[in-house]
Amino acid sequence: DADVTQTPRNRITKTGKRIMLECSQTKGHDRMYWYRQDPGLGLRLIYYSFDVKDINKGEISDGYSVSRQAQAKFSLSLESAIPNQTALYFCATSDWRDHEQFFGPGTRLTVL
Amino acid sequence: AQSVTQLGSHVSVSEGALVLLRCNYSSSVPPYLFWYVQYPNQGLQLLLKYTSAATLVKGINGFEAEFKKSETSFHLTKPSAHMSDAAEYFCAVSDTGANSKLTFGKGITLSVRP
Numbered sequence: 001d002a003d004v005t006q007t008p009r010n011r012i013t014k015t016g017k018r019i020m021l022e023c024s025q026t027k028g029h030d031r032m033y034w035y036r037q038d039p040g041l042g043l044r045l046i047y048y049s050f051d052v053k054d055i056n057k058g059e060i061s062d063g064y065s066v067s068r069q070a071q072a073k074f075s076l077s078l079e080s081a082i083p084n085q086t087a088l089y090f091c092a093t094s095d096w097r098d099h100e101q102f103f104g105p106g107t108r109l110t111v112l
Numbered sequence: 113a114q115s116v117t118q119l120g121s122h123v124s125v126s127e128g129a130l131v132l133l134r135c136n137y138s139s140s141v142p143p144y145l146f147w148y149v150q151y152p153n154q155g156l157q158l159l160l161k162y163t164s165a166a167t168l169v170k171g172i173n174g175f176e177a178e179f180k181k182s183e184t185s186f187h188l189t190k191p192s193a194h195m196s197d198a199a200e201y202f203c204a205v206s207d208t209g210a211n212s213k214l215t216f217g218k219g220i221t222l223s224v225r226p
Contacts, residue, residue: 004155033213040121042202042218043156050211058213090155099144099163099206101214103155 003027004104006091012110013081021076021107023091030096032074034058034066037088037106046089049074050096081111114139114205118217126225131175131190133220135203138184145186146204146214147177156202162186164208173197198224 004025013019023032030051035043045058047066055066063085067075078085088108092101115138125131137143144163148156160171167179173196177188186203203217 035216040218043216045213048213092156096210099208099212099214100146100158100161103148103157105155 004091004093004102006089006104006107008107009105010108012112014112015082017081019078019081019109021089021091021109023074023076023104025072025091025093025102025104027093027095027102028071029093029102030071031094032068033092033094033101034064034074034076035090035092036060036085037090043090046076078109078111081109083111085109086111114143114207114215116203116205116215116217118203118220120220121218122221122223124223124225125193127195128192131188131193131197131222133188133201133203133222135177135186135188135217136184137186137203137205139205139207141207142179142181144206144208144212145177145179146206147171147175147186147188148202148204148216150200150202150219152199159188159201193222193224195224195226198222 007022033048034046049068065077091104094101117136146161147159160169162179170176175190200219202219204214206212
């Protein structure tokens, strides 16, 4: 079984809809991250959490919110989706002792 | 602030040829450095990492990278390309502090010609 899972894997939604992307991990890591990937722009950090009670904005947090429901779960929400939020979204985890991050398989989101 | 430069967006090599993917970083102190690979329709997978031990780092699938402080570089190489190496490659940098985060380059797509 995969260590970092993301649901859904693909989602098509309409402008103005609220959508939630979910991430779960079985690695026992305390740190979790949400990134978006756009062609030619690499990965950009949206939000990150170093433990259950810690939430931090990343480089591009506008239009997004997150919830850390438990050590193993970190959700990303788009309160009112817009077309330029169409992208590939990745969740990642890391241990506090190591800077290596482990990635989920990604969620491809299309906002029409 | 940390930054990473990956020059060019696409590299094409013949099967069996040398692979060289360049990465330069900007950091006031020697950072931790990473190369990740993304195969089509998959997440990112760690190829190798430099964390202040040996400057020549060997990774999976025959890849290696050398940390050169004087050049602020961490270029990725493989002596002989294989068709299965076709993917997107990302260089990432992190400072060594406990609460540091990764900063990614824009990525390079590697194509391998038969």
